[in-house]
Amino acid sequence: MAKDGLPKQAEDFPAWYQEVVKRSGMAENGLAKGTMVMKPHGYAVWEHIQRALDDRFKATGHENLLFPTLIPKSLIDKEQEHLDGFSPELTIVTIGGGEVLEEPLVMRPTSETVIWPTYGKWMQSYRDLPFLYNQWCNVFRWEKRTRIFLRTSEFIWQEGHTAHATADEAKEEVARMLEVYREVAEDVLAIPVLTGKKTPAETFPGAVYSLAIEGLMRDGKALQSGTSHFLGQNFSRAYDCQFLNQDGEQEYAWGTSWGFSTRMVGGTIMAHGDDRGLRLPPAVAPVQVVVVPIYKNDEERSGVLEVAEKIKTTLAGNLIRVKVDDRDQYRPGFKFSEWELKGVPLRIEVGPKDVAADQVVIAHRVSGEKQTRSTADAIGQVAGLLADAQKAIYQDALAYREANTHEIESYESFAEGVEAESGYWVGPWCGDEVCEAKVSSETKATIRVVPLEPTDPGGACIVCGKPGTQRATWAKAY
RNA sequence: CGGGAUGUAGCGCAGCUUGGUUAGCGCGCGGCGUUUGGGACGCCGAGGUCGCCGGUUCGAAUCCGGCCAUCCCGACCA
Known part of the structure; x- marks a missing residue:
């Protein structure tokens, strides 16, 4: 045995990951820097994920459509927070047909900025709403440091974009789709996930709040894999999407967006694999x-x-x-x-x-x-x-997570522990960004999620000692 | 964008210090034969602009200069 063995997970997890991805035939690097070729074995896993998600989208009343990859640059510029968030990652086309374009075109990093102005043309009255649409597509984000499946300059995902007549309805949608993601992660990919809310620092640019699922990989690092955002009226205001409400007044529509990407194929590899290679959950195994x-x-x-x-x-x-x-x-x-x-x-x-x-x-x-x-x-x-x-594979992953979830006793023990043992570290937080930033600069750990519903923080903020407002889960993350 | 390293056959590498005529090895690949219950073996064979451009030299994979690419560390990152 082990004549031609893989690197050991315990000795060099990144090397193990790179090797197993290539040798198992899941994917390899593309010819352009930072891109990847998904090979049949890897793409088949994605197809099963895609099917599981798409069936659930349809069952919750959504329809698929498809917007173009190219977005006029001026549209991106209209939502300032969104622009600031994405600016460094944009890939921009400046030449077409051999001539410098009058207006540059952005390769979509996500489609809010082109979908919302279009939605505006489609909505007249509250009777037209909601719009429950999703698209399967590729997106582009220029990355300085890429890792196959986890972070590449181009990747495939689905992005759902919905428009609603009321804030409550939109919030329900955000929660509903997070639940779809949780279900697919746990029941299909056999990865137990934490569901929760992102801190303001980790919120999607342009969103009011963001929810996410987080899985724990076998090296003790967390992977964010599905996100669901409540956009409030931010995009409808920026792109002037109004409808006539029941009271006969013009109102800006309430939006959501939610996405799940091929990154989760990497998550499946890292959550279940061992020193002999992949261990695929039967639900997504190309060959069972x-x-x-x-x-x-x-x-x-x-x-x-x-x-x-x-x-x-x-x-x-x-x-x-x-x-x-x-x-x-x-x-x-x-x-x-x-x-x-x-x-x-x-x-x-x-x-x-x-x-x-x-x-x-x-x-x-x-x-x-x-x-x-x-x-x-x-x-x-x-x-x-x-x-x-x-x-069994779900239980393995769950047992691993339980063994690697730590209650924070003190800031000192947490700061030392998170370096050595990684995993999830749970404890009270005051809610102040200053404390959040102090932790991330001193320990490399970030807050992955805080609970969806308010809970007893269980004590004073582990950083500053002021009264806690919520229980936060910290971890090193991908 | 900073710090470090590496580019030689599909993959992994040696050769470079001390320039020299046919550029090697392992794996993989093709043919034939023997094998087949946990990564088989023998024989034969195919496969190379030595990252690119220029310089030094009678002669460059080897020395010099420039460029490009990749990897690791950092910064950056939904």
Whole structure:
């Protein structure tokens, strides 16, 4: 074993991540700096995430549409906070058709600035609202330091943009979509997440407030992966989107926006992977079951492959994503390692002895266990075993999070602890940005979330000692 | 944008100090054969503008100058 092993997570997590992403065939660097090529194995995971989200968007009454990638620069300039927030990250097209453009075009970093002026043309009265639209697209953010899946200059996501007649309705939407994100993260990607509100310092530029889900990676760092923003009337005012309300008055519409990106593919890798490679939750695994035939000669080969194909046909008929690895140039041991690297949840081994005894060996990626079952039992049990694996991998991640969540005893112990142990550190905070900034400059940890609903802060601010107003969760983050 | 490092075959590297004629090794790749229950082995073979431009020299992967790119650390970052 480990003839060609990965770097160990415990020794060098970033090296492990880079290697596992490349060797498992998830993605590689693009030819332009800071970009990435999502390869079939990685894109398939994204497609499953996409499906899970899109089904839930439709179920909550949303429709998809698509705005152009290019946004006139003047539109971006209209919302000052938004402009300030994004300015350094903008990619701007200044030449088109060989001529310098009269007005530069911005490659969208997100689409509020082009969607809101358009929404303004579409809304006349409260009867037209709400607009519940979403788009699947790529966005561009020039990054000085990129990391595959986690931060690249171009990435794919969905951005929902809704317009409502009342603030309360918009706030409900923001909460509803955060819940969709939580559900997809936990039930589909098997990543337990904290849900909460961002501090003003971490709020989306132009939003009134931002909600987010945060997952904990296996190196103890947090990853923000889905965000849902209450825009208030900020964008409708900037782009003059008014409607006639029930009282016959012109009113600015209330907005939300929410996004979930391919970054979460990286999150799935880092939340579940181990030293042998990926461990993919069955719900998003491109291949859920791989059948590896074992044989010594042509005669054994044909007998074993016959059984393998039969297993495949039956499972595929039950909508299980199954593959028979009948490549002749690799031996079984090599295939075992390769599919483990790729994170396939279940492996069925079929050799001559098994064929003779009408049995197979089932190997579990999550637990690492192997068991022998009659062929018929094995086929019948696969769906259940996949469901068990989905639960087990979530439980693993949950146990990890619980073991790495610390109650803050004192500022000193927190400052030392967060360096050494990372993980989540929870404690009272006064709500002052000065205290927040002091922590981030002295420890590299930032406030990931504060609770959605007011809770007992549980004591005095860990930084300044004034009365706490809320319980904050700090962590080092990606 | 600062500090450091690296660019030689698809990947990982040696060679450079002390210039010299066919530029090497491992993995991978192609063919043939033996193998196949945890990363097989033998033989044969294909594959290189030595990052780019210029300079020194009879002669440059090697020395000198400039440029470009990538990686790490920092700053920056929803």
